[in-house]
């Protein structure tokens with residue numbers, strides 16, 4: 001769990017998966033390494049490997065939006081227009097975060113057993 005948050009290699013758990021974290025304000029997507037620096041574990045095992053990570057990204061985004069919606073409507077008592085604006089801003093700011101976390105979660109779910 002902690003290694004997923006730190007975005008560490010699913011095999012050796014020491015090297016980072018991403019070269020850059022990306023910046024949603026500057027429209028920079030995170031850059032991923034081809035393989036692990038420490039153990040040589042290949043992160044993208046086949047073309048389209050991260051297709052399934054989109055479902056995880058979707059689940060993350062929906063749960064974040066739902067949490068913000070509940071907080072702003074029921075806790076802070078904001079109007080629907082403010083709530084919608086906050087959700088849009090939050091979705092843009094969290095996009096690279098969701099991109100990185102969904103890929104790391106996907107790799108941890110489908111990792112090869114280390115022999």
Ligand SMILES: [Zn+2]
Nearest residue numbers: 009012036039
């Ligand atoms: Zn590794």
